[in-house]
Amino acid sequence: MLSVSKLSAGYGKKAVLTDIDILAMQPGTITAFLGQNGAGKSTLLRSLAGLHRASGTLSFSGEDISHHSPAQRARAITYMPQSLPQRVALTVLEATIGALRASSRDPDAVKRSLAVLERLGIEKLAMAQLDSLSGGQRQLASLAQALVRKPRVLLLDEPTSALDVAHQIRVMRTIREITEEQQIIAIAVLHDLGLACRWCDRLVMLAGGRVVSDGEPQVALTPSVLNQVYGVTGRIERCSRGRIQVLIDEVA
Numbered sequence: 001m002l003s004v005s006k007l008s009a010g011y012g013k014k015a016v017l018t019d020i021d022i023l024a025m026q027p028g029t030i031t032a033f034l035g036q037n038g039a040g041k042s043t044l045l046r047s048l049a050g051l052h053r054a055s056g057t058l059s060f061s062g063e064d065i066s067h068h069s070p071a072q073r074a075r076a077i078t079y080m081p082q083s084l085p086q087r088v089a090l091t092v093l094e095a096t097i098g099a100l101r102a103s104s105r106d107p108d109a110v111k112r113s114l115a116v117l118e119r120l121g122i123e124k125l126a127m128a129q130l131d132s133l134s135g136g137q138r139q140l141a142s143l144a145q146a147l148v149r150k151p152r153v154l155l156l157d158e159p160t161s162a163l164d165v166a167h168q169i170r171v172m173r174t175i176r177e178i179t180e181e182q183q184i185i186a187i188a189v190l191h192d193l194g195l196a197c198r199w200c201d202r203l204v205m206l207a208g209g210r211v212v213s214d215g216e217p218q219v220a221l222t223p224s225v226l227n228q229v230y231g232v233t234g235r236i237e238r239c240s241r242g243r244i245q246v247l248i249d250e251v252a
């Protein structure tokens with residue numbers, strides 16, 4: 001179980017997050033962090049990974065890990081950034097093996113890396129140079145680097161933002177399956193409310209540096225929350241398959 005309590009963070013004198021409480025994120029579940037551009041979602045994710053200084057308490061499996069360094073946290077927590085660094089002279093397979101070797105001496109690193117590429121449907125890109133990939137392919141390669149480490153906590157910063165509609169579904173389904181199989185605590189920053197409602201167990205809505213709503217999609221997302229978080233008028237409806245649809249009518 002992962003819990004965030006009274007987390008505050010910012011840049012210099014600028015406060016971005018204030019007294020964030022997100023309790024009891026459970027193994028085998030995906031939590032989505034949602035909010036406007038600049039709401040502080042990436043700052044929150046980076047704070048959990050120990051890559052950004054924050055006050056408050058982060059507890060994992062009953063242990064307070066707030067004072068653990070990024071390297072100590074990396075044993076359990078893997079963070080996938082919004083974008084891969086440019087000009088890296090590695091193939092997709094080499095980068096995936098490198099990510100695995102950073103945390104484990106698994107003698108089957110090549111086999112395990114290839115298996116992850118296959119699972120994400122990018123095995124044909126194994127020998128491609130990272131710098132030669134499209135934006136969406138880079139995102140898939142970055143996800144492979146995160147998944148190959150078999151983390152206990154998986155932090156994903158906009159894992160589907162560059163993907164076509166088929167890959168969005170494939171990636172969310174794969175994250176869902178792996179999260180359940182390996183009992184990972186997964187957290188994903190998402191902008192697509194439809195994807196969040198379909199694939200995530202819990203939505204945490206951020207606005208004004210605070211959590212304004214937190215719960216299962218059907219509870220956390222209401223017209224009033226949409227208005228508060230995004231400044232839009234919208235409706236939450238069910239399609240013929242019973243899935244939640246978010247319809248935005250007007251922007252203030």
Ligand SMILES: Nc1ncnc2c1ncn2[C@@H]1O[C@H](COP(=O)(O)OP(=O)(O)OP(=O)(O)O)[C@@H](O)[C@H]1O
Pocket residue numbers: 011016035036037038039040041042043044
């Ligand atoms: N390195 C930085 N120095 C100063 N301010 C920063 C820095 N990084 C982010 N910020 C500010 O912190 C606030 C939150 O940024 P953050 O990237 O966490 O938002 P976000 O919710 O992830 O946004 P987006 O949806 O656009 O990715 C923004 O106002 C941003 O300008």
